[in-house]
Every structure is written in C-alpha cells, then in structure tokens.
Amino acid sequence: MVHPSKTVAVIGGGMVGACIARYLQRDGHNVIILDPNEPGDGASFGNAGCFNPSSLVPIAGPDTFKQVPGYLMDPLGPLSIRWSYLLQVTPWLVRYGLAGVPEKIKHQSLALKSILSRSLEALMPLVDDCGAHDLVRRDGILIVYRSGQSVASDSRGWNLRREHGIHWEELDRDAVRDFDPNLTRDIQFGKFVPGNGHTVNPGALVKEIVRHVVQSGGQYRKVRATDFLFNGDKLQAVLTDHGPVTVDMAVVAAGAHSKALARAAGNSVPLESERGYHVMIKTPEVRPRVPTTDSDHKFVVTPMQEGVRVAGTVELAGLDAKPNWKRAEILLNRIGGLYPALGKTYRPDDFTVWMGHRPSLPDSLPVMGRSKRSADVIYAFGHQHVGMTAAPYTGVIIAALAAGRPSPVDLTPFQPDRF
Structure with missing residues (x-):
C-alpha cells in the first residue's frame, strides 16, 4: 500500500478514467476525477459493451490505402470519411496506412495482447468493490459469416489470434x-469465443x-480541464x-x-476521433x-438491460461535425438481415440513437506513459476499439507508474513520443 500522500487528478470520467481512479485509490492515493459530463456519458456509454481479450488484431491492414476511395464514396459504409474533413485527416490516414504493414502488425498485436489478456482478471476486483456483478456477463461472443469467402477475408485476424493463444469454437451452419x-438461416459459419464477455x-x-x-x-468534479500549472518540472x-x-x-x-x-x-x-453510432431497440422481439x-x-x-443494442461503423469527421443519423438508421435497417424477427418497421419511440467518439491512434495502440513536460503528468488515452476491455488493466499499469513501481508490461510500444 502506498502512503496516501499523493493527490491525483484523473482527467476523464469514462471507463478508462474510472478504472484508473479506483486502482489509484486501492493503492492509497487521494483521487479527484475531472470531467465536464456525468460519469460514463461519453464513448463508454454507447459502445457495444464487449470485453474482448481476443481483440488483439490492429485495425489497419495491408490493403488500407486501396480502401480509402471506397471510404470517401460511400457515406453509409462501415467506414466512411467526410469529404469536408479529408484534408485535415490526411496526415493521420497516411500514418494509419503505414502502420498496416505485416511486420508492424505483428508488434502491435503483441502490444495489444499485453494489455488485453488480463483484462477480465483486472476488471473483477473493481466489480467486486462496487457490487456490480449484475452488470457483467462472461458468456463469450459470437462472430457469424454468410459465406466461405467472408471467412477467408477474416483469416489474417484469426491467424494472429491463434498465434497468440486465443481459443474459439468453429461452428457450422447447424451448430450456429x-x-x-x-x-438468419443465411449464416453458414460461426466462431464462438468463450473467453470473452x-x-x-x-x-x-x-x-x-x-x-x-x-x-x-474520492471526488468527482464536473469541470473541464484546460491546462496545467507547473513549477519547473513539478506539477502544481x-x-x-x-x-x-x-x-x-x-x-x-x-x-x-x-x-x-x-x-x-x-x-x-x-x-x-473515430465516430461510432448505435441504435437501441427498446422492446425487441428476440435477443441475441x-x-x-x-x-x-x-x-x-x-x-x-435496456433492450438490444446494434453498434458499429466508423466515421472520420472530427469532434465538431454534426452526426449523420443516416448511419444509425442503416444499422436499424440491417438488423433484420441478421435477426429476422427484428426486421420490422419501428416507430420513433421504439428506439434511440447515439453517436460518440472513439479515441484513435493510427497504429491501433493507446498512449501510456509520462509526459515530456513533467513526470507528474501521465497519459492513458487512445484505446480506440478496445477501451472497455483494456480499461481495467490500464488502471493496474497507471497505478504502478504513479507509485513508482515498474510497469507490469513493456510500455515501449505505447510511448507518447513514438510518432
């Protein structure tokens, strides 16, 4: 136990900030969470809710650059880029494409494994602390495919998972x-990953x-952090x-x-920001x-709890552009193709829609480590599509840094100056 002599501000009241705050507090620190909004009202509110240790496949792949024209031409595709934002996002896209080469993907997946493999192990003490067992399931996840071609298109990711010891069950049409x-009876293949939740x-x-x-x-203050006050290299x-x-x-x-x-x-x-959308069907006919x-x-x-959530899509349009709610509507329109009983005409009060911001770095890895200006400022952001999963173990890592203990994982791949 660290002597509670340090007062630590955790800037951000989402899943990552909450887990860090609790692990710091378990170490004996005085914690103040700073966020202009209510806890969990940002990206943590609207994601798919999955804890996936299997999500160690970097987003960028070898064909990234070839896909960019398609992203521009289809505003309702799984990944789209707004033309008005193209010039601003181009440097990020270049880095994103260059990160998708096989050798870099190998190292990125190893880094992701280091923070994801113990995620559920790190989550459960926090769930025990707050008595939130009713909110967590450890029943696995299912990925479904309509054709052998679809399975083949995902082979790079599954090969990586196999190399890293991820276990899953192959399901044929009848087993699915x-x-x-x-x-839907159109599903031909499935992969059930029992280690997820x-x-x-x-x-x-x-x-x-x-x-x-x-x-x-601890404290939770509804304020917006804007800057830091230093005295030399010490944070004040x-x-x-x-x-x-x-x-x-x-x-x-x-x-x-x-x-x-x-x-x-x-x-x-x-x-x-990778803007993501979801639709929540309040009273679904069936549930996955x-x-x-x-x-x-x-x-x-x-x-x-509140129904069935259909979440997905990536839109590159920055933090300030208005939502394109057609991207949420397309999710509602497509759900019937997966669950036929959900393919109906919904009234506006039958569902809710949401848009939020995934914090993304071009190499699919978050930033974790000390700032250039002062060792008293530590970074823990940019978890992209794995924020819910990686948050608990991120808390373990940041608590170690704050206490002056060695990090339990190699933080070289996550350093803020790697770019």
Whole structure:
C-alpha cells in the first residue's frame, strides 16, 4: 500500500478514467476525477459493451490505402470519411496506412495482447468493490459469416489470434442455428469465443465504479480541464474552466478530447476521433444469446438491460461535425438481415440513437506513459476499439507508474513520443 500522500487528478470520467481512479485509490492515493459530463456519458456509454481479450488484431491492414476511395464514396459504409474533413485527416490516414504493414502488425498485436489478456482478471476486483456483478456477463461472443469467402477475408485476424493463444469454437451452419435459433438461416459459419464477455449496461458500470470511488473518499468534479500549472518540472495544479485544482499528479484519460491536454504537457500526439453510432431497440422481439458480430456488415448486436443494442461503423469527421443519423438508421435497417424477427418497421419511440467518439491512434495502440513536460503528468488515452476491455488493466499499469513501481508490461510500444 502506498502512503496516501499523493493527490491525483484523473482527467476523464469514462471507463478508462474510472478504472484508473479506483486502482489509484486501492493503492492509497487521494483521487479527484475531472470531467465536464456525468460519469460514463461519453464513448463508454454507447459502445457495444464487449470485453474482448481476443481483440488483439490492429485495425489497419495491408490493403488500407486501396480502401480509402471506397471510404470517401460511400457515406453509409462501415467506414466512411467526410469529404469536408479529408484534408485535415490526411496526415493521420497516411500514418494509419503505414502502420498496416505485416511486420508492424505483428508488434502491435503483441502490444495489444499485453494489455488485453488480463483484462477480465483486472476488471473483477473493481466489480467486486462496487457490487456490480449484475452488470457483467462472461458468456463469450459470437462472430457469424454468410459465406466461405467472408471467412477467408477474416483469416489474417484469426491467424494472429491463434498465434497468440486465443481459443474459439468453429461452428457450422447447424451448430450456429443450435447456438442461437433466432439468427438468419443465411449464416453458414460461426466462431464462438468463450473467453470473452460483456456488460449489459456500460454506462451504468462506469457510474457504479465511480460511485464507489466517491463513496471511498474520492471526488468527482464536473469541470473541464484546460491546462496545467507547473513549477519547473513539478506539477502544481490542473487548470479548469472553474479554476485550478491543486494536485501532485495528473492522469490524462479524456479519450478523444485528450489531444489538447497532451499538447499542454509537451507532446504532439496524432489522436483522431473515430465516430461510432448505435441504435437501441427498446422492446425487441428476440435477443441475441451473446454479443454477435455480423462480419459481412461490420456491426455488433448486444443484449442489454435496456433492450438490444446494434453498434458499429466508423466515421472520420472530427469532434465538431454534426452526426449523420443516416448511419444509425442503416444499422436499424440491417438488423433484420441478421435477426429476422427484428426486421420490422419501428416507430420513433421504439428506439434511440447515439453517436460518440472513439479515441484513435493510427497504429491501433493507446498512449501510456509520462509526459515530456513533467513526470507528474501521465497519459492513458487512445484505446480506440478496445477501451472497455483494456480499461481495467490500464488502471493496474497507471497505478504502478504513479507509485513508482515498474510497469507490469513493456510500455515501449505505447510511448507518447513514438510518432
């Protein structure tokens, strides 16, 4: 146990920030979470809710550059780029493409494995602390395919998973139907990954962890962090829109909004927002047995407390552009192709839509490590598509850094100056 002499500001009240705050608190630190919004109301609220240690496949692949014209021409495709944002996002896209070469993918997947493989192991103590067992399931996930060609197109990722010891069960058409009879009969193949899990309410899970942090003596302040005050290389305070917050140390875990804070602490980081959308069907006719990914159309259907969530798509349009709600509507239109009983005409009050910002670096790895300006500012952002999964073990890592202990994983791949 570390002597509780350090007061640490955790900037960001999402899943990553909440897990870091609780692990810091378990180490004996005084914790103040800073966020202008309620806990878990950002990207953590709207994701597919999955805990996937198997998600160690980097997003960029060898054919990335070839796909960019398609991203531009299809505004409703699984990944799209707004023409108005193309010039601004081009440097990020170049880095993204260059990261998708086989040798780099190998190293990136190893780095992802190091923070994902112990994710559920790191999550459960936090769930135990706050008594949120009703929000967590460990029933696995299912990925389904309509053809052998679709399976082949995913082979690079599954080969990587096999190399890293991920186990799954191969399901043929009959086995898929036995597993979940509500799926369309068009499904020919499936892969069931028993080592994965999900939360039935990601926003509520974050709130429960934060509630326990506050109940245990921490603070949650609804303020926006804007800058840092240093005395030499020592941090004195985090500056906010409601005045300075005096602290000994700060952790930047503000997701897609971390870029300016990193710059204030001396690092230029190519952080981009991958805007994601979801539709929540409030009273579904059927529910998936487990979170189920439609590999052909790139969306995930998750059974949740408030209904069935259909989540997916990536849109590159920055932090400020208005949502394109047609991207959410396309998810609603396509769900019937996976679960026929859900393919109906919905009234506006039958569902809700959402858009949020995944914080993404071009090499699919988050930034974790100390800032250039001061060792008192630590970064933990950019978790892209693995934020829910990686958050608990990120908390373990950041708590070690804050205490001056060696990191339990090699942080070289995650350094803020790697770009």
